[in-house]
Amino acid sequence: MSTALHRLARVRWYLVVGIVALVAINGFPFYWMALTSVKPGTELFSYPPTFFTTAPDFGGFQRLFETTNFLTYARNSLIIATGATVVSVAVSALAAYGLTRFPFPGSRAFSTAILYAYTFAPIVIVVPLYGMFREAGLINSHLGMILAYASFGVPFSLWLLQPFFRAIPAELEEAAFVDGANRVKSAWYVVFPQAVPGLIAVAVFTFLLAWEDYLFARVLITQDDLKTLPIALHDLYNASLQDWPLLMAAAVLINLPVLIAFLFVQKYLVAGWGAGAIK
DSSP states (O other): OOOHHHHHHHHHHHHHHHHHHHHHHHHHHHHHHHHHOOHHHHHOSSSSOOOOOSOTHHHHHHHHHSOOOHHHHHHEEEEEHHHHHHHHHHHHHHHHHHHHSOOOTHHHHHHHHHHHHHHHHHHHHHHHHHHHHHTTTTTTTTHHHHHHHHHHHHHHHHHHHHHHHHHSOOOHHHHHHHHTOOOOHIIIIIIIIHHHHHHHHHHHHHHHHHOOOHHHHHHOOOGGOOHHHHHHHHHHHHHSSSSSSHHHHHHHHHHHHHHHHHHHHHHHHHHHHHHHHHH
């Protein structure tokens, strides 16, 4: 018994060390980014490098807001990411509900074929997408960006949501029908609330896809007042003569909303992605 307990304690120790090492390796770049954003100029290139600062300087943040259109870029990113999320969740939820409640011969093969669309690299579809959007007048528009991200996010979202809807007993809807509810009300008040973890998971996935994307935004947006944050950060790097505190301040503010959102919805993400993988 003592040997088994000793082995268990050793496994736990290795597990803790591994988790700490993983967090440190993945978290250090973010820590260094935040530290650089508030380092005074005299410490930026000091050798040996300093891992702390006793005199934080927020001049990078001040220059970011005073000399750039950062708030405009942030607004564009928020509008596009939110719009793409709403469209993607709505389309994928309705499609997943229809495929699971009204199956037809080949419906599972159809679902798998849709998922294959997600396996194509974005660079493969961005050129034909640009041609289509140019003909439709959607270049340099929020709507065009929303549709681009939604079209890329729906296949994966649909694949992830279907197991949730299959797991919801049809008897729940039948009971709602007995109480006088129609198909729309039963779906809205009975089925969709049961699939909330999955809906949140696909919402976060689509939002991050749109918030952090560079390729589609670079190709489909050319006007400065319509640029998103990733494009703005790249252009700041080219134009700022390597003002590292300003660049790192922008990077911190770009990643901060994502971190905050993740902290609030992480339990839903674990439930959603875990259930989607198991089912």
